[in-house]
Ligand SMILES: C=CC1=C(C)c2cc3[nH]c(cc4nc(cc5[nH]c(cc1n2)c(C)c5CCC(=O)O)C(CCC(=O)O)=C4C)c(C)c3C=C
């Protein structure tokens with residue numbers, strides 16, 4: 001599909017033309033389509049992030065402020081139906097990221113007696129830097145934690161990469177199956193929550209009969225920076241989060257720690273070259289006990305100051321932590337401090353790209369906020385990176401006392417789609 005077909009017009013153009021009393025719709029021959037696929041806001045209001053490319057958008061893309069993450073179960077056994085849906089999803093996703101309706105004039109133009117092909121709540125809204133990132137879970141290939149008896153329904157078991165396996169159980173977690181696992185995930189990020197929700201809702205609608213939503217999570221504030229230009233945001237414990245994250249500019253680090261390389265897989269799993277693995281963890285944070293701790297204790301648990309975000313013993317946010325500094329013979333950064341235990345020095349040099357979001361899902365019926373961090377990380381092999389890091393944190397990290405991880409999932413995120421290509425083509429073709 002061309003980026004700017006003559007019958008494509010933006011959601012803004014629909015309302016603008018309608019407001020001016022024009023007839024809109026493909027049949028009426030209205031032309032427009034002025035949201036080109038640029039990667040930034042150039043000042044003209046073109047808030048698009050390119051959907052197609054070597055890697056999927058939504059990984060190193062400058063982290064947007066809002067998230068709607070959905071995990072789907074595939075409910076059909078038909079490979080043809082699944083492939084057909086993935087093609088329709090690709091088309092709709094490509095369009096929505098450019099600020100277009102899922103199909104031309106889908107919300108209003110199909111007549112009075114047909115369900116609209118676009119749900120309409122994004123009419124008049126900009127693309128808001130929407131990115132849609134797809135991932136495939138272990139259950140798509142056969143038995144997995146969500147269904148240990150599952151067959152290889154789509155004939156792709158031999159194509160499953162070794163690094164796509166269920167995450168192990170970790171100490172101190174309370175994983176709920178209804179918030180975990182999934183055959184396919186879609187990560188929708190945007191700077192407008194309605195745009196992200198619209199995208200997930202329409203993909204779920206298009207997928208009826210083929211997929212059903214297993215769980216989903218909204219996030220309202222990013223907890224990471226993924227480019228050098230971004231300010232560091234704060235998490236629900238009030239600390240700057242994302243200071244030491246990998247950035248889009250660190251291309252060498254990304255190649256080493258995030259992107260799957262050709263040599264990582266045998267020929268059958270080459271469809272993952274240029275992709276990455278997404279780990280999602282819903283981590284509820286014990287807000288009320290945390291809020292009763294004094295500032296010094298909070299800073300000791302994290303290993304950084306709350307105001308500046310500097311490593312304890314240093315002045316500025318981006319100063320390197322010195323884990324050997326002592327005071328009265330004791331380490332300045334506690335042995336149990338989160339940043340010490342998560343640092344590459346303590347993890348055989350491994351790094352992960354964090355791209356999580358704050359969440360608050362009301363309260364739990366006992367007067368406690370159901371709030372936390374929806375942790376998302378991208379890495380080249382979760383079993384060499386995320387898993388050992390999480391094992392160390394679960395056992396030793398002082399922060400663990402305030403955390404209850406209750407959702408967990410892993411997905412293989414294939415590389416980006418080229419022009420004309422559809423999501424999953426290299427896996428299924
Ligand atoms: C397994 C990986 C990680 C989980 C799970 C995790 C949860 C988690 N983290 C915070 C708060 C902060 N984390 C910070 C740094 C940091 N965290 C991880 C990994 C996990 N965090 C890494 C790899 C790092 C960077 C370490 C380094 O190289 O220095 C920080 C400090 C600021 C920063 O660098 O981002 C904070 C604050 C919470 C609240 C949380 C679970 C809810």
Ligand SMILES: [Fe+2]
Nearest residue numbers: 241338339342
């Ligand atoms: Fe952390």
